Amino acid sequence: MPSFSRASRRSAAIKAPINISIFNPSNLPDPDAKGYGYKSFSSQSLFASSGPSKDDIHQGGLGDCYFLAGLSAVAKTAPNVIQQSIVDLGDDNISFDADTFELASAGSTTSVEVTATIPAQLIAGVSLDAATLQFQNRLTQLFTGAAPGTAIDIQTVLTALRDDAKYAIDPLRLKITLAAGPQFVDIGQGAPPYTVAPGQTFVVKPVTVTT
Numbered sequence: 001m002p003s004f005s006r007a008s009r010r011s012a013a014i015k016a017p018i019n020i021s022i023f024n025p026s027n028l029p030d031p032d033a034k035g036y037g038y039k040s041f042s043s044q045s046l047f048a049s050s051g052p053s054k055d056d057i058h059q060g061g062l063g064d065c066y067f068l069a070g071l072s073a074v075a076k077t078a079p080n081v082i083q084q085s086i087v088d089l090g091d092d093n094i095s096f097d098a099d100t101f102e103l104a105s106a107g108s109t110t111s112v113e114v115t116a117t118i119p120a121q122l123i124a125g126v127s128l129d130a131a132t133l134q135f136q137n138r139l140t141q142l143f144t145g146a147a148p149g150t151a152i153d154i155q156t157v158l159t160a161l162r163d164d165a166k167y168a169i170d171p172l173r174l175k176i177t178l179a180a181g182p183q184f185v186d187i188g189q190g191a192p193p194y195t196v197a198p199g200q201t202f203v204v205k206p207v208t209v210t211t
Contacts, residue, residue: 046086052079083182109199114143115177116207118161119170126166128209135161135207139176143202153193173210178202 048056054076057068075082118135122128142160146152157176161169176187178194187194 047083052082109201110180110197112143112200112202113179114139114202114204115179116204117173117175117210118207119173119210120167121170122167122211123165128211131167132207132209134163134166135209136204139207140204143204146196146202148196148198148200150196151193152187152196154187154189154191156193157187 052075054072056075057072059065059068116135116139120131120135122131138160139157142152142157154171154174154176157174158169158171172189174188178185178187180200185194
């Protein structure tokens, strides 16, 4: 067996050809879909008259129960979220993008409804009705007074609502929803700030206070 010095072995290793395979997704073969195909359901409504249901989920043979279980839970507890997030455009197309509102054209306005669920621990002597009215008024002042370009996040809302002499708010469960037609966006813990756009007018709906 021939012997090599350490230097010659290092040289041989450096000069050896290197075969690098570069991943190119455009060269991937199409998945085998034998026995499967596409079917158009454009003649049917997007949702049943009763709305989305947890029983609409059908897993089939793919091991994705972890994902479908979440979808089923949303359909059971908050079916309106699905209806707001998935919109039939009326031209055989469906939009899944409901994170932003369409901007109002020049000279027109977009009405944005504000709904709020406020978890609050009331201080002794403060009635639920009084706290609810104060929340309503302060949210109205916050949104109707916001100029275009104003960024509103959960901390902005907490600052506007804060009144340590009357109540304590749980920031983790505080939720503000802005809705314009089928589009909506949530302001909550960990969510990005919402920036007020030109032409948007806000209407604060009756708030829900949980104690």
